[in-house]
Amino acid sequence: GNSVTQMEGPVTLSEEAFLTINCTYTATGYPSLFWYVQYPGEGLQLLLKATKADDKGSNKGFEATYRKETTSFHLEKGSVQVSDSAVYFCALRMDSSYKLIFGSGTRLLVRP
């Protein structure tokens, strides 16, 4: 079946460090891909998305590129801030379905 695999956390970085959170997917077809972020005590917020191969989603300094060849959608940010500390979820959705399929989430801790 369709699934998403994320790197295990927590990921601990110092402020201004470069961030990569790996995400790969398995799907029969070409899904839309998403990154959601969950700050403490809050719901899941859409961070960025890409709907077809080679699309780059970007928001708040975060970027991810839909790579069909490697079935990946890695999240990157050039310089993290303490306020980026949160749990990040990679997800996919097939066009024929309402269902978002999530990865297990990666907790990011950014130290001052």
Place this chain on the structure above:
Amino acid sequence: EPEVTQTPSHQVTQMGQEVILRCVPISNHLYFYWYRQILGQKVEFLVSFYNNEISEKSEIFDDQFSVERPDGSNFTLKIRSTKLEDSAMYFCASSERGPLAKNIQYFGAGTRLSVL
């Protein structure tokens, strides 16, 4: 900014009791969803709802579960007879459009259900 609102934030119940989790979706949205996350596990889809009927459901969503839009603003998830394994964070979501369009799902902060 419009948001999805869920109440209560934490619900404690005894095994075998019925619970109703409530959600107020974003006002112009037409598609509604419930997901859950058991502690330490992935966020899992339960059900989607459109035009007053279930449009898709997972194998988790058995006869113990039901959903309803009782009025123009609320969307509820009912668990008829709770089990210990129903303890989880339940997320409500809504979207303006369906799966074949630009479907962006907006999530609430969740209701933590604890079954004792």
